[in-house]
Amino acid sequence: MKSDKIRLTLGDWQWNASVIGFINIVGEENVCHIEADTVEFWPEALDGFENKYFAYFINTYEKTLSWYKIVNFQDRLNTYEENNFEEFDLKALEFLNVYIKDVKRYIKSNSYKAAYELIDSEVELLSFEKQLITIKEPKNQQRFDVDKSEIVNEVKRRFLLLQQIINYCASSEGRRYIGAKNAIYNIINNAWNGVSFLNSQTKEKNIYSDYKSYFVDTATGYLQSEKGKYKYNCFVCDAPIKDMSNDLSFLNATGFDVARKSSHVWNFQNDITICPLCKLIYSCLPAGIIYTYNRGIYINQTIKLKDAVRINNKIKSRILRSQDGSMRPIYHALVSVLHEQENDSAKYELADVQVVRYENESYRFNILAKPMLQIIVNSKKELDSLIRVNFIENGRNINVYDEVIGRIFNNQNLFTLIHKMLYGKLSDASKCYFNGSHVRNVLIINQLICSRLGGMKMDNTYLVKKSREAGESLRNKYFNKDSNHKLAGICYRLLNALKTTNENMFMDVTLNCYLYVNSQVPKVITDALGRGKDFSTMGYAFVSGLIDGQDGSGNKEKKAEGE
Amino acid sequence: MRIKVDIETGSMELPIDYRRKFLSYIKSAFEDYNQELYTELYEMGSSPKSFCFSIYFLPEVEIGKEEIILRSKRFTAWFTTPDILMGVHLINALMARRNKWFPLADCDNKLRTLSINNVQERPITANTALFRILSPIVIRDHDNKEMKKDWYYTYEDSEFEIIWKRNLKAELKNKFGRDVSSDINELQIKPIKLRKTVVRNYDIYIPCTIGNFILEGERYLLEYIYKAGIGSRRSLGFGCLDIV
């Protein structure tokens, strides 16, 4: 039977992400762009689709999988054995014990157990788990050196076990099934749930067969069926369908976007009926969104499918490039794609494009308005300095870069963030991985934001720089009077005044400080009074100089001017 | 805001219109500190300056008809202002003069600012406050029509309260973003040892009022009067109050 080419045309964001996911899975070479927003492919692309489906996730996210953490130990294991454990020290032992604990935890987890049933092997991995125990760590390196030969013997015994576990996992079947299980519970279930291999009641143990029968076979069967007498139509592609058995309820987080006109119907998505082919495409949604640590991002470029694939792939390679366990800010990839565009018009190709983020099990939407992109483009230097800047607030790690971009996208200024940073620095500096120059850069970006939001004209860096210098200089005067212990209390009072934009309170505290050191209140402070956002900027920059005038580049600048 | 400034004099003799002399000291401090601000304060016509001051001579002191013998060679100038920025500027201007001698205009004396303090204000928590007059209160009725003459009233005159309230209404016309005339009408002065005195200023003798009084009324008005001072000629060193 001759089959026709199948067409996919862009639509709503969730559909678009699914189409991109599908293209990612089958490979762009297997689809044909026939119009800006439409691709075609031959039904043959669906042959063995279940294998391509899992292979995509395993290959793309390989280094983030627990499977990888197990097999990646092979290199270390080889190195120690090759040089006869010469370099094996207490640190190495500690590392090994952590690894052993991880391996034990992984290989006795339910998802691993389920994978064993599919792997054709004599090896009983669970029996290894019981034998695999950590090795007692000596108190210090000296004790370690004394007992080294005994310890190394122990380690060798563990290595024998570990080698078998690694061999088992690293086998092609091990990768195929354990990798797939990892992908299901780390990646795929972010997008959909409750059906096929994610249905807890499923009778099919083989996840590949389950996916094939639930999604792929249904779709190909439908494609070959005689549709002449079908009474219903697919909501997405309008093709005739036999019954109303397929809907979108398997997609997570009811991802409707209230901001878009066509979307009101998505409130009733459980009543929406789709054809089996569209359902198959929707199952590719997790391959369209780029995930990192339970967060996801998708750029909904709706004009050209080719561009959508390209931009999302750029972001994907950015996110995954150095994904070796370090926490990458979700926005960083997006912004670096912006920054790496060579000319201005390319920089703004994302203007008015929708960004979909998946966070805390729900979808969030932003439109990248051009002024926001301009702020991001113009503050590249400052933004870059913030990539690894973190602090801990109430036990939660806060990435300053993400916070800044998030606020830019939401049309908010950064004063509350600056407040949190300074407050954190005052109350527990050990939980704040930043210095004064980072605060200064946040302030400079904030000046840019404020000038976009409310027509401020003052030079972005001047006010911040001068105010910081004023703070630093006052700080030095307190040090000269041996009164630096008073600074923390002063900063708390100033921050409280700034939080409520109480200029009188702020001035009262500052004035008394200057009287205490017998100095005039600097012009940068008196000039900012009564000037709204400028007052806040001045105040926060002043406090940041007062808190840590000693580190960061701010101090160098001050010295250069010979103050 | 209340600012206390301790000042040393070069010699013991001070002219009787020392307020005027001291004012020129302040003016030149402002002129040196910030020309723009100086112009705004002193050259833009008769705009009410937003601070008032009073001078307290430290013992021993003899006050004669033409001059004052200040044996301590020390006096304290008190400044009050409702405008914190004004206060900061004033402090900045005087800060630049700390520990340096500056001549006192048209007389054989000089001044040196020793210390400057921002004194905690007393909170006003009720609808009544007991005020002490630090520098005499001037109530002035300015005849704009023919004579261009000033009439001064002291507490003993029946016009005192009427003119004071009328002037206060004009002063606060745009201050609180609403009409406060009725609140001003409600203000009540209860005298405690109020009496009349005559002060020489720029070759004229001004009748004014000194002593203590209780003021009853809306708290925000009491607060304003506490900080801004009361009556006319405040920038020349009149109408400065404290709470007892």
Ligand SMILES: [Zn+2]
């Ligand atoms: Zn369809």
